[in-house]
Amino acid sequence: MTDKNNSWRMIDTPEALADLSQRLEKIDWIAVDTEFMREKTYHPVLCLLQLATPDWAVCVDPQANLSLQPLLKALYRPDLLKIFHAAEQDLELFNQLCGSPPPNLWDSQIAAPLLGYPEQVGYGRLVEMICGRTLDKSQTRTDWNRRPLSEAQLQYAADDVIELVKIYQQLQEKLVQTGRDSWLVADWQQLADKERFNRSPDRAWERMKGLDRLSAKSRGAAQQLAVWRERTALERDRPRNWILKDAALLDIAKQLPRDFDSLTRVRGIPEQVLKREGKALLHAIAAGQKNPQPLVKKGSAQALSEGQEAAVDAMTSLVRLKGHEHSINPQVLASRKSLEKFLRGEQSNLSSGWRHTLLSESLEGFLAGRISLRISDNELVIET
Numbered sequence: 001m002t003d004k005n006n007s008w009r010m011i012d013t014p015e016a017l018a019d020l021s022q023r024l025e026k027i028d029w030i031a032v033d034t035e036f037m038r039e040k041t042y043h044p045v046l047c048l049l050q051l052a053t054p055d056w057a058v059c060v061d062p063q064a065n066l067s068l069q070p071l072l073k074a075l076y077r078p079d080l081l082k083i084f085h086a087a088e089q090d091l092e093l094f095n096q097l098c099g100s101p102p103p104n105l106w107d108s109q110i111a112a113p114l115l116g117y118p119e120q121v122g123y124g125r126l127v128e129m130i131c132g133r134t135l136d137k138s139q140t141r142t143d144w145n146r147r148p149l150s151e152a153q154l155q156y157a158a159d160d161v162i163e164l165v166k167i168y169q170q171l172q173e174k175l176v177q178t179g180r181d182s183w184l185v186a187d188w189q190q191l192a193d194k195e196r197f198n199r200s201p202d203r204a205w206e207r208m209k210g211l212d213r214l215s216a217k218s219r220g221a222a223q224q225l226a227v228w229r230e231r232t233a234l235e236r237d238r239p240r241n242w243i244l245k246d247a248a249l250l251d252i253a254k255q256l257p258r259d260f261d262s263l264t265r266v267r268g269i270p271e272q273v274l275k276r277e278g279k280a281l282l283h284a285i286a287a288g289q290k291n292p293q294p295l296v297k298k299g300s301a302q303a304l305s306e307g308q309e310a311a312v313d314a315m316t317s318l319v320r321l322k323g324h325e326h327s328i329n330p331q332v333l334a335s336r337k338s339l340e341k342f343l344r345g346e347q348s349n350l351s352s353g354w355r356h357t358l359l360s361e362s363l364e365g366f367l368a369g370r371i372s373l374r375i376s377d378n379e380l381v382i383e384t
Helices: 014-024 069-075 089-097 108-115 123-131 151-176 179-190 201-207 216-236 246-255 271-289 305-328 336-344 353-368
Strands: 010-011 029-037 045-052 059-062 081-084 105-106 373-375 379-383
Touching: 010 014, 029 089, 029 151, 045 151, 045 379, 059 151, 069 201, 105 108, 105 179, 108 123, 108 151, 108 216, 123 151, 151 179, 151 373, 179 353, 201 216, 201 336, 216 246, 216 271, 246 271, 305 353, 305 373, 305 379, 336 353
Parallel strands: 010 059, 029 081, 081 105
Antiparallel strands: 029 045, 045 059, 373 379
16 A cells, blocks of 8 residues: 555555554554545435555545445544545545444645635635645546446545645645645634535525525525425435426426416426426415525624725724734735624634734724734834
């Protein structure tokens, strides 16, 4: 399992999987990535699991008639640090497999901005910036569910964790050197919170756009239709848009058909859905109209006054200076919207975590008059 030449090993037998599980018991951290498909299913389907340390890399084939339980048990060790990049979808998959995300996580997309890299930086770009290598993108659209996988496909998958090992080593070393590794404790705890993934179908309608253009009765119908669609998609393990697209759902809610004939006149409803689900749709519409939903606008606070806008402008200048001081992109530190929320006393990403640690005292001091901005030698400086 050596990694001297970016080599890797395929794990597709029970013996090899048992050996890998034992290896995991002896290490402190590991880079993790997954390849999955969800184009035809509600839940993501695990097609490949890639793991790497500085000494070895493997691709585990879940379709090789293997029981992954010993491996998953080893991966869920609380003292084993799991390294990801942009972990959200990977963790959703682990949550589906085991009922919760694995504990003890580290995400290079979250860590990199603390060292001056762009916010939400893509993996390929991060590899270029840190490792000086351009990853092969020819396998981006691979059907990972199809077997056999080619050597090029497997090398593409293995490369992701091989480079992630190097990224973690360099970023973590710099975080420790700058004293910023402790800033991310809250982020890692939030990343491992299973409540982010256990969404109730009854709240599916909250993710829909366009509800603010509907009447209260139509919003009630849209809510019931969205709940029905989510439960149906979950039961059949099919993408929710395969059951009914958002546009058709909103058109139904807008028109509020009372019978099957009027339902057939709504654009965008496939004929097979009308035949199979017509009664269910009409039932959801009727139930929704009995429970009209008032419009609750997110971020419905009043517009800022001219003086408040000027205050946010000044806060933005302070953030730029703090970003320069700490070699962090100011936009990563605080967006204008988050500063507006801070001014209003609302919850934002400045309310907790490393941004709170880095900025809250300065911003509170500025708003209270304990800190000011002034010109010195034609440059803006912070004065206490």
